[in-house]
Amino acid sequence: MSPAPKKSQPASDVILEVKDLVQRYNGRAVLNGLNFKVRQGETFVIMGGSGCGKTTLLRILIGAQKPTSGSVHLFGEDITQASPQELDRIRLRFGMNFQFGALFQSMTVGENIALPLLEHSQVDPSLIEMIVKMKLELVGLTGFENFKPSELSGGMRKRVGLARALALDPELLFSDEPTSGLDPVMTAVVDQLTLDSTRKIGVTAVVVSHDMTSCFRIATHMLMLGNGPRQGEIIAEGTPEEIRANPDPFLQQFVRGEADGPIAFRLSQDDYLKHLLQEG
Numbered sequence: 001m002s003p004a005p006k007k008s009q010p011a012s013d014v015i016l017e018v019k020d021l022v023q024r025y026n027g028r029a030v031l032n033g034l035n036f037k038v039r040q041g042e043t044f045v046i047m048g049g050s051g052c053g054k055t056t057l058l059r060i061l062i063g064a065q066k067p068t069s070g071s072v073h074l075f076g077e078d079i080t081q082a083s084p085q086e087l088d089r090i091r092l093r094f095g096m097n098f099q100f101g102a103l104f105q106s107m108t109v110g111e112n113i114a115l116p117l118l119e120h121s122q123v124d125p126s127l128i129e130m131i132v133k134m135k136l137e138l139v140g141l142t143g144f145e146n147f148k149p150s151e152l153s154g155g156m157r158k159r160v161g162l163a164r165a166l167a168l169d170p171e172l173l174f175s176d177e178p179t180s181g182l183d184p185v186m187t188a189v190v191d192q193l194t195l196d197s198t199r200k201i202g203v204t205a206v207v208v209s210h211d212m213t214s215c216f217r218i219a220t221h222m223l224m225l226g227n228g229p230r231q232g233e234i235i236a237e238g239t240p241e242e243i244r245a246n247p248d249p250f251l252q253q254f255v256r257g258e259a260d261g262p263i264a265f266r267l268s269q270d271d272y273l274k275h276l277l278q279e280g
Contacts, residue, residue, distance in 0.1 A: 013040040021070035032232040043205045048225035053232045063087045094172040095165035103149040110145030116167045135163040155186035175207045179214045
């Protein structure tokens with residue numbers, strides 16, 4: 001059952017297309033002329049260091065922020081030109097898995113997952129409890145619907161966030177740093193859930209992350225954003241194999257996690273304040 005209204009898919013398999021995207025703050029380009037496409041069935045990973053513009057890009061992709069220039073086509077529609085009503089309709093077709101879950105602490109796990117169904121679907125209320133249980137089973141949390149978020153571990157809260165993001169059976173899943181703060185075992189668990197969501201259910205995923213192990217584990221396609229002298233530019237794009245083989249020194253330093261290289265971390269107080277505004 002798919003509670004959210006669907007719009008006919010364009011003939012192309014391109015679900016998301018970014019064209020000449022620029023975002024400036026006080027004259028400084030945080031995103032600088034981005035062009036890329038996400039195709040149906042992909043797990044598309046956007047990676048890059050702190051301050052490279054990943055969070056800003058994600059906000060633009062979900063319609064939470066207007067870019068300085070350029071376009072973002074979701075399901076064939078330019079969301080940078082969409083009205084609030086049009087954006088509401090388009091958002092019913094994708095789910096958002098927030099970095100820290102963004103769960104309502106006053107609600108139970110089941111109530112958190114049920115909320116999108118109650119607010120944005122025509123599903124009979126008698127069926128919602130069954131759907132909630134199905135989503136919890138999907139993320140390995142059967143029987144936890146009556147727990148409060150404060151009673152769960154960080155990894156469990158992230159899984160509940162994923163279940164809620166999938167509540168409306170979206171065609172596209174956005175996921176912001178899904179493994180941030182998790183231990184290696186729980187990171188592998190969350191990665192497997194992402195793979196299950198995309199491969200078994202048929203959801204296309206766009207994942208923002210700086211966890212290299214996780215990125216290479218889940219991605220079918222990868223893109224790296226630069227910072228410093230290459231701020232907000234696409235350093236490299238391709239399959240995981242192509243990314244590993246790419247000789248770009250910025251890319252290789254980041255992938256290997258090396259201290260020495262062209263990426264230098266020298267942050268003044270002014271730069272730090274700008275970073276907070278852009279990424280916070």
